[in-house]
Amino acid sequence: MNIQIRQWMPQGWRPFLRGLRRRLRAAFYASRSAILARLAFLPRRYCPVCDTFSPRFQDHPINGRACARCPRCGSLERHRLVHRFFTLKREQLFRPNDRMLHFAPERCLVPYFESIPSLEYETADLNGKKAHLVIDVTDIPLPDRSFDLVYCSHVLEHVNDDITAMSELYRILKPGGSAVILVPIIDAATYEDPDITDPNERARLFGQHDHVRRYGLDIVTRLSAAGFNVQLFSITDIAGEDEIEIMGLDCPGCREIFLCSKH
Ligand SMILES: [Zn+2]
Known part of the structure; x- marks a missing residue:
């Protein structure tokens, strides 16, 4: 069919039609880029902490990790x-009427805990x-059995005597209470050496x-x-694939939460 059309097409039209085809193709790609550029500004991230949609998360202010903040x-x-x-x-x-202690309180999470009715925070x-x-x-x-809930995130990796710290967290919990504990998890086995005190060596070896x-x-x-009954929750126990992506939940070393109960 194309051959027949070309046969009957006047010779002078061919350069014009070739140019028209080039212009149409360029216009199509230009408009496609413009549409994609507009989509980039649509909210594609959701922060559950402040209940806000935004086009993107910011890079980490210290280590530059992409889409972290x-x-x-x-x-x-x-x-x-x-x-x-x-x-x-x-x-x-x-x-109702639980008492909670939050160690090293992260400013972004404080309003959430403060908003929980009847929680003594x-x-x-x-x-x-x-x-x-x-x-x-x-x-x-603080006295033994003082709190129903303790939240302690990214603290123990800074503490020389973490065994005593864990015992203290256990001691201040009431029977039936829980401690939610997070630390960076890098390997299967813990590595420590109290003789390593140089900050650069600590950064190299401990992160x-x-x-x-x-x-x-x-x-x-x-x-x-320390006495706890420990349940390990990994990121995929907590959120689905789409939620992990949209809420930006995934970060190497920060994919586990330890729910530690006192019977
Ligand atoms: Zn937020």
Whole structure:
């Protein structure tokens, strides 16, 4: 059919039609790029912590990790993951008139805990400007069986004597209470060496200049030895693939949450 059309087409038309075809093709690709550029500005990320949609998450302000930080509340992947976890476990973890202690409180999560009705919520930190109570997690100046819920995230990897810290967390929990504990998990086995004190060596071996060890999944053994009944929740237990993508929950080393119960 094409051959027949070409046969009958006047010779002078052919360059004109070739040019027209080039212009139409260029217009199509130009409009496609414009449409895609517009789509890039549509909200494609959702932060469950501040309940906000945004076009993208920001890169991490210190290490530059791509798409890590919510531009509104400043949450990172692990904050959004643990927020998701607390939301899923809300009925189990936040019972009426429960008392909760939050160590090293992350500013983006504080409003969430404060918003839970009837929860008696307190924060603790070595730095008194950041929390209600000034507390060293290895020597907690509070009575036994004081709290129903303890949340302690990315603290233990900074603590020299984490075994004592775990025992202290266990001690201050009431029977039936729970501790939600997060640490960076890098390997299967924990690696530590108290002789390594140089910040550069710590950064190289433990992942950050002020970390004193690199935890593995065998942290479960340490937590169990402190008395806890430990349940491990991985990121895929907490969120589906689409949620992980849209909420930006995935971050290497921050895919596990340990729910530690005291019977
Ligand atoms: Zn946010």
